[in-house]
Amino acid sequence: MTIQGKMTEKEFKLEPDCELRFEVEGKKETVDLKLLSGKAEVFGTELAPDKPYTFFSGAKAAVYTWHGCTLKLTGNTEGTYIAKETPMVMYLNTHACLERLRKHADEGLNRGEDTRGPVTMIVGPGDVGKSTLCRILLNYAVRMGRRPIFVDLDVGQGSIAIPGTIGAILVERAASVGEGFSQEAPLVYNFGHLVPLANLTFYNILVSRMAATVQDKMVGNRKVAASGVIINTCGWVKDEGYKSLTHVAQAFEVDVIIVLDQERLYNELVRDIPFIKIVFLPKSGGVVERTPPMRISARDDRIREYYYGLHTKYHPHSFEVKMSHLTIYKIGAPALPDSCMPADMKVDDHMTKLVPVEPGVKLKHHMLAVSLATEPKDLLTSNVAGFICVLDVDDENKMVKVLSPQPKPLPKTILILTEIQFMDSN
Structure with missing residues (x-):
């Protein structure tokens, strides 16, 4: 009708x-x-x-x-x-299978065994409903009294923080109908680009770091260990994107991969990773394909929500900071031709190189990650406290005006320049 x-x-x-x-x-x-x-x-x-x-x-x-x-x-x-x-009956059956694995993990933990619940990864091309299926499976798990971890590796979406990040949260109650899951104390790593291909070496490093941190959390909390993990991934599933998915599966020691809507991807995974359970599910007929302008608008809305809230109104702060008080780095440098590279240097080294950034007008409208690292050597694998946006740059007086979720002063840590830009219209 x-x-x-x-x-x-x-x-x-x-x-x-x-x-x-x-x-x-x-x-x-x-x-x-x-x-x-x-x-x-x-x-x-x-x-x-x-x-x-x-x-x-x-x-x-x-x-x-x-x-x-x-x-x-x-x-x-x-x-x-x-x-x-x-497809809801199939989605419920999938939840029931995961719940059986969780009960098995519970029994093993009661016997003193070193076991855990299912680590589940949802893959498929863009706009097939991966995020929605994650939400459904997480909600069903919580309704069974579970406490699963949700990991979002889709840097184009950035549902846990902002676009250009990967994140994880412990899901302790069902998502709000209008606002989604509570995001208190998220674990966020800054990638700084909207697609993994922009720096695949760095992306894979962050994925491995996230996997290690999540596994540590499961070891330290029995209820979380039995509940398992649900992982959302990017819609990039061909060539290097496919290799990246296999890296995620390896890093997180995935038990189940759910493939949405693409039989080719399903068959490739069955062929290449026969020791992992691969499940094919159809997408919902209600999934809406997004145009590039719709994606750009959604990313802007996500950043605006980070500062101003969605329905509960936040009150961010804007203030000026002396350029001399800012320590900014960029991760990754343009690769040199093979003929110009030192004999002991690999191409990958350029992708993880730390490049100091002098504050100037080129920073305007860029998002800067506030790293929890206090030393440059820790920048690659440290999570972030949050993000500031450069509203304006006064070169003459050597001042930078920023938008921040917290009042001044900025914490005395290192800032990371990202490719993510935002024009504040509020």
Whole structure:
């Protein structure tokens, strides 16, 4: 059933195993969703009866019911329809298989064995619903009393911090319907580019570092160890991207790889990694392909949310810093031709070289990572405290104006220049 045109208030009666899909149109539009009867969920998060849930501009939602329900939408939506064919039963079966592995891990830990829950990696090309499947599986795990770790390696998205980063969070409660998972105390590593190919050597170093840190966390916490890990990956699945996926699988010692929507990738992984369980799942019919302008807009929105909040309003600080107080490095330098390289130097060495950066107008609008490293030698593998954005540069007075989530002064650490740019319009 497709609903044509705009609407202000509409009720929908869903039969069992059906899904209401809708998008919020307009820059300042909001849409309220209310469960009137029955039971329903949004990407694995259960809806409370008679409670309004607000969706903001750009939201793309799918409300699923196992047993049937009645819903009310208030506000203007587009692309609103009820889907009677969904992959949710297959997604639930996948969760059930992972839960069996978690129970097996629990039993092993009770016997004093050195075991752990499933480390699961979700792969596939862009815009097939990898992030959504991660959210569903994490929510189902939490609803079973588990405490899984979510790892996001998609630097183009940066859902845990900002684009250009990889991150991990411990998921202790189901995602908020409107805002996603709570992101208290995330572990974030700065990559500084939007695609792994920009510096694949450095990307793989960060992946290995993240894997080691996550494994340490599992060793130190029995409940987390039994709950396992869910890993989201980039949509780059060919050539070097494929090699990068195999590196992720090796670094995290992955037990299960879920391939969304691409049979070729599934067959290649089955051929090359026969000792890992590979599962093929279809994408949801509700997945929306994003155009390049939509991706750029989503990245800007993610950075804006980092400083100003999404629905809960934050109040960032802007202040000036003396150039002489800034220590800035860039990671990676242009590679020299083989004929110009010293005999003992490899090409990879250039990709991890630390290059000092003099503060100047070229920094304007760039994001700078505030590293927790106090020595340059630790920059490559140290996580970051947060990010500042360069709003303006006064070369004459040697001052830099920055946007920061915290008030001045800046911590006395090293800053890393990234390729990520943001123009603050607030």
